[in-house]
Amino acid sequence: MKRDRLGFSYPIVDSDICVGCGACERACPALGEHRDDLLQSISWAKADSPDLLERSSSGGIFGLLARKVLADGGVVCGAAFDEGCRAVRHVLVDNEAGLDAVMRSKYVQSSVGKEAYRGVRDVIRSGRCVLFAGTSCQVAGMRGYLGGLADGDLFLSVDVICHGVPSPELWSRWVDYRAEGFGSDVCDVNMRSKTTGWLSYSAMYKHIAEKDNTEDTESQVFGKDWYMKAFLANASLRSSCLACPVKRSSGADITLGDFWGFQNIHPEVDYSKGVSAVLCNTEKGERAFKAIFGLTVNGPATLEEVIAGNPSLVRSVAPYPRRDEFLNDVSAGLSIPDLMVKWDFRSSLWRRVRGILCGIKRRLKKFVCGDSQ
Numbered sequence: 001m002k003r004d005r006l007g008f009s010y011p012i013v014d015s016d017i018c019v020g021c022g023a024c025e026r027a028c029p030a031l032g033e034h035r036d037d038l039l040q041s042i043s044w045a046k047a048d049s050p051d052l053l054e055r056s057s058s059g060g061i062f063g064l065l066a067r068k069v070l071a072d073g074g075v076v077c078g079a080a081f082d083e084g085c086r087a088v089r090h091v092l093v094d095n096e097a098g099l100d101a102v103m104r105s106k107y108v109q110s111s112v113g114k115e116a117y118r119g120v121r122d123v124i125r126s127g128r129c130v131l132f133a134g135t136s137c138q139v140a141g142m143r144g145y146l147g148g149l150a151d152g153d154l155f156l157s158v159d160v161i162c163h164g165v166p167s168p169e170l171w172s173r174w175v176d177y178r179a180e181g182f183g184s185d186v187c188d189v190n191m192r193s194k195t196t197g198w199l200s201y202s203a204m205y206k207h208i209a210e211k212d213n214t215e216d217t218e219s220q221v222f223g224k225d226w227y228m229k230a231f232l233a234n235a236s237l238r239s240s241c242l243a244c245p246v247k248r249s250s251g252a253d254i255t256l257g258d259f260w261g262f263q264n265i266h267p268e269v270d271y272s273k274g275v276s277a278v279l280c281n282t283e284k285g286e287r288a289f290k291a292i293f294g295l296t297v298n299g300p301a302t303l304e305e306v307i308a309g310n311p312s313l314v315r316s317v318a319p320y321p322r323r324d325e326f327l328n329d330v331s332a333g334l335s336i337p338d339l340m341v342k343w344d345f346r347s348s349l350w351r352r353v354r355g356i357l358c359g360i361k362r363r364l365k366k367f368v369c370g371d372s373q
């Protein structure tokens with residue numbers, strides 16, 4: 001795999017050593033044939049544990065599934081920060097202490113390397129269960145690599161509703177810029193801190209304060225953090241995300257996402273720390289969700305309700321209108337301060353007015369239906 005100037009990896013075939021077996025083409029999520037994911041059930045759900053909810057991006061369902069797999073002697077493979085938070089890669093975790101590293105969404109493309117593919121395969125071959133979580137293309141890729149092993153009871157896969165993955169190069173330079181501003185390295189990032197709530201989450205950066213060598217945090221609500229604005233404007237996404245080849249066809253046993261708009265459907269439920277949409281696509285997924293049912297607050301939902309707040313479940317996003325020009329500037333090495341001056345990603349006047357109107361509507365509904373519990 002070779003990285004381009006934006007940090008996205010692409011396959012290069014070395015024809016001198018390739019034996020033409022076609023294994024890479026069969027595993028490639030962009031080339032393979034994919035069956036549509038069937039739906040066994042669809043629910044809203046959130047973890048009953050306030051601590052787990054606080055430490056998760058959405059409703060904490062991934063954390064519950066992962067704990068169950070670990071308790072049963074299995075292994076979890078998910079995305080963790082690496083290289084001083086400048087990169088994200090998939091790692092294997094076999095104990096509760098290591099679990100925190102693979103929790104929470106990291107909005108940058110994660111690299112699934114040889115260690116992850118072979119690690120997952122070897123754990124299954126040793127008779128232990130693996131929970132693999134990632135974007136739909138990563139689940140499709142892992143399933144393609146595993147072949148028949150993926151359909152057995154020892155492999156459980158979760159994909160996230162994904163609106164696309166941003167450039168690893170942009171992220172790495174953004175962390176450099178933040179570290180320079182702090183005068184010390186960034187030691188942790190939470191892109192979905194709920195200190196300001198689930199609906200108005202913040203991007204939180206932890207660093208070591210120079211003055212007294214203690215940990216310090218700085219956070220900004222997502223609409224003010226420049227990196228998050230570029231991501232949410234669909235300016236920094238990989239090209240293939242604009243025409244995702246595996247939307248609702250990754251083969252994942254369970255699909256998880258934020259249940260955006262939940263507050264308008266169930267204002268009586270406390271949604272302040274996150275609620276997820278849980279789509280069980282296979283019987284295996286349904287069994288795994290049932291096994292953690294008692295640790296959640298949940299209820300039935302419909303596909304229409306999820307899609308209304310989260311069209312990314314079924315559709316690729318439309319790109320930022322001047323995405324190519326923005327990415328050319330990133331590739332050309334424009335500094336973060338220069339990029340920030342040129343690209344402010346302010347939402348259009350209409351979008352801002354619509355946001356204010358939606359807020360008023362939400363508050364009115366809450367007022368009419370009474371306070372949430």
Ligand SMILES: Cc1cc2nc3c(=O)[nH]c(=O)nc-3n(C[C@H](O)[C@H](O)[C@H](O)COP(=O)(O)OP(=O)(O)OC[C@H]3O[C@@H](n4cnc5c(N)ncnc54)[C@H](O)[C@@H]3O)c2cc1C
Nearest residue numbers: 056057058059060061062078079104106133134163257258
């Ligand atoms: C790039 C990206 C885009 C997303 N876009 C949307 C969206 O448009 N709408 C929506 O509803 N939800 C989206 N999500 C999913 C959402 O943010 C939550 O991850 C999901 O709801 C599960 O939350 P949780 O509380 O159950 O688990 P969490 O504890 O938050 O677990 C998150 C899981 O995602 C995996 N993960 C984290 N970062 C990455 C990464 N960079 N690449 C691959 N896997 C990763 C972790 O390994 C973990 O398994 C996106 C997630 C990512 C990573």
